[in-house]
Amino acid sequence: MMGRLGGVPQFEARMRQYNETGAQFGLRFNMDIVKYTPNTTLSHQLIAITPENLQEQLIEKIYTAYFENGIDIGNVDELVEIARANGITDDAAELKMRLIKGDGIEKVELGQRNAEKLGIRGVPYFVINEKVSLSGLQSPSDFIRVFENS
Structure with missing residues (x-):
């Protein structure tokens, strides 16, 4: 992100902007503890394979983990722990294996293709x-x- 934004001062200014803008609307962002922007494919896979009635709760927990706690949501072990701690799974090893082998990736890739068609x-x-x-x-x-x- 520092490279994309033009350096450390620009990066730090953007992170402060996120924190301040969120605070104006009652959202707590701690972007200063976020170390890097993770690849979120695994988190999207996890959402895709989670029962629909639990997806909104899971998304909230993933957002909290990243934006408030600085957790690397691109790390499969961190995602499995989020799912386990929030009642999404009782079998962490099985869920980890499903994510590693690509369960849910078709739905994620379809969403990416649709976004690309819209120019997102x-x-x-x-x-x-x-x-x-x-x-x-x-x-x-x-x-x-x-x-x-x-």
């Missing part, structure tokens, strides 16, 4: 009224402007 190249990405899209960190005024003009 990063997150967050918002589609409003199936017409207007916003990419990246946006202010409330940006959303209001789009809502008023759509």
Whole structure:
């Protein structure tokens, strides 16, 4: 991320921006303890193979692990622990093996292909009224402007 943002000062400024913007809306981000941006394929696989009625809870726990606790959500052992601690699985070894062998990857790749067709190249990405899209960190005024003009 430091390379993409142009160096350490720009990176640190962006992380402060995330923390401050989140705080304005009651969200606790601790981006200063996040060491790097992980590959999230495994976390998406985990969500894909989790029963639908438990997915929202799992997504919340994954977000908390990463954004608040700085946990590497690209690490299979960390993801399995999140799932185990939140009642998603009783068999950590079996879940780890499923993730390593690629269970759920078809659904993840389908979602990626659909995003590419829409021109989505990063997150967050918002589609409003199936017409207007916003990419990246946006202010409330940006959303209001789009809502008023759509």
